[in-house]
Amino acid sequence: MSVLNIIKIGGNVIDDANQLSAFLEKFSALPGRKILVHGGGKIATRIASDMGIEAKMVEGRRITDAAMLDVVTMVYAGLTNKNIVAELQKYNCDAVGLCGADANMIKAVKRPVREIDYGFVGDILADSINALAIKKLLEAEFIPVFSAITHNGHGQLLNTNADTIASSLAVALSKLYEVSLIYCFDKNGVLKDVNDDNSVIETIKSSEFETLKEGKVIHDGMIPKLFNAFDAISKGVTNVYIGHANNLHLFQQRKFGTCLIA
Amino acid sequence: MSVLNIIKIGGNVIDDANQLSAFLEKFSALPGRKILVHGGGKIATRIASDMGIEAKMVEGRRITDAAMLDVVTMVYAGLTNKNIVAELQKYNCDAVGLCGADANMIKAVKRPVREIDYGFVGDILADSINALAIKKLLEAEFIPVFSAITHNGHGQLLNTNADTIASSLAVALSKLYEVSLIYCFDKNGVLKDVNDDNSVIETIKSSEFETLKEGKVIHDGMIPKLFNAFDAISKGVTNVYIGHANNLHLFQQRKFGTCLIA
Known part of the structure; x- marks a missing residue:
């Protein structure tokens, strides 16, 4: 099977124009088939506030009412997505x-x-991904860039967690490709010591996860x-990398963050 | 060559949810290869105003400054485009x-x-359209839906007239397809008498245009x-239809609005 890299970039990078641009240049330089999934950032909150739309929270969790759905659709699928593409x-x-x-x-x-x-929030089911449609784009040598908006198939858009979109894409596409899933965030990887940015654990095997968790190492x-x-x-993705957005250029030499394997 | 229909829908239909939905159902029912190009509607103006962004006009023409470009990108390429797609x-x-x-x-x-x-307004040049990329999508049996946002190739998005996008697409794709360009608006077609909605001129030949213009018939x-x-x-499009959005279902029988031919 051919290799496919699915890269998720978080909101914190999107909020910083210079960091985003540097990241996108590194993403562009990655050879082969790839997909970018991006989160939202704080722009949606700012724009909602500018429009006098109140952010609704229940028990610390954000609620997507109709007005907020319009805002996240505009910002994630419009402003952020199209500026990234350009x-x-x-x-x-x-x-x-x-x-x-x-x-x-x-x-x-x-x-x-x-x-x-939660309002207009969408959950992805096991059969939610149209892998064949995505394959058509990949085989036509396009690079899909997904914003975190989905739909229910009956005309309703839904706000959906970008991490979940990335992992659901990875699982579904692992039937067709050898998939690496790469989470870019603002730490160098999974750290042994949260106060030491250089204490990155290079590799974690599935069997080691429980031990590390119980030992409070993570x-x-x-x-x-x-x-x-x-x-x-466990559902077919070859490996998952977690590392700093600024280091994406190191992925080709497999020197990027923490690598999780079966 | 295969047939390709390029349909442009204006802002007035987009502003009316029921009319838009009825139009989209008719568009969906059209068989064969097709492209939809949509204008903006008044939503962008409303949202700009909600955000406290002033619409800037010079000599009666709208100016797209950086703040307004963000708004039209959000609304046209995000809110409107993705709701139409859903x-x-x-x-x-x-x-x-x-x-x-x-x-x-x-x-x-x-x-x-x-x-x-004019600010961030884009003009389309003769070689601006990437017909081969669009062909890839059409041949994969996707239906492209274009919002009126373009880019300069150097990372800058630009606000662009939707009528111009539709006709530029039609001209460029006429090298690969037999293209009909269909402008949907809120009149039944080109009228002999502007006060009589039933006075539609069925066909206008290029050679008749000057005469009609001079006779103040148009x-x-x-x-x-x-x-x-x-x-x-004159640049290769087979014919251009101008008619009412509500009548798109009549296009298959060629009973739609006014047909312009060479």
Whole structure:
């Protein structure tokens, strides 16, 4: 199978124009088939506030009401996505900006209302990804760039977690490609000592995860990220990398962050 | 050559959710290869105003400064484009929402500053359209849906007239397809009598245009539209239709509006 790299970039990089541009140049330089998934950043919150739309939170969690859905659709799928695409084109990377509604690539279901009504938030199911449509783009040598907006197939757009989009794409496309999933964030990797940026753990095997967790070696905040990464690996993804956005150029030599394997 | 229909829908239909939905259902039902180009509507103006961004006009013409470019990028390429795509997917039309930066499909040059500085407005040149990239999507059986945003190839997005995008696409793609260009607006076609909606002229030949113009048979407002349409025909487009968005279902029987031919 051919290799496919799926790279997720978080909101913190998107909020910093210089860092984003440097990252996009490195992404452009990565050879072979690749997909970019980007989060939202703080721009949506700022624009909502400019428009007098109040950010609604319930028990510390953001609620996407109809007005906020319009804002995130505008910002994630419009402003952020198209500026990223234009910048990638500058670096001769043949990007195509997408949301999940495009070519019905990522379907989701509106999160059922239980204790909390999250509003227009979409959850991705196991069969939600249209891998064949994405393959058509990849084989045409386009570079898909996904914003974190999906749809329900009945005309409704939905706000969806970008990390989940990246891992769902990785799992679905692992049936067709040898997939590496690369999470770029603002740390050098999984750290042995959270106060020491150079204490990156190079490799974590699935079997070591429990031990590291019990020994409190891994910081609490990393546990859900690692849990989801090992889940993706158990479902067919070859490996998952977690590292600093600024170091993406080191990925080719496999010197990038922490590598999680089966 | 295979047939390709390029349909342009104006802002007035986009502003009316029911009319837009009815139009999109009719667009979905059109068989064969097709492209949709959509204008902006009044939503951008409303959102700019909500954000406290003043619409700048010089000699009655809108200026796209940096703040307004962000708004039109958000609204045209995000909110409007992705909602149209989600709605088309509902009708089993395999739409992919695009702006000109995607796959470098439509490049433009920032309009040179002469008497007026229009700001971030893009003009399309004769070689601005990447017909081969668009062909790849069409041959993969996707339905491209273009918003009126282009880029300059150096990372800068540009606001561009949707009528011009439609006719530029039509001319460029007429080298690869037999192209009909279909302008949908809020009149039944080119009218003999502007006060009589049923006075539609069925066909206008290029050679008749001058006579009709001199005889003041054609309303002043229609003249630039017709001039551009005949220009597209002279450059290879098979024919241009101008008619009411509500009547798109009649296009298959060629009972739609006014047909302009060489």
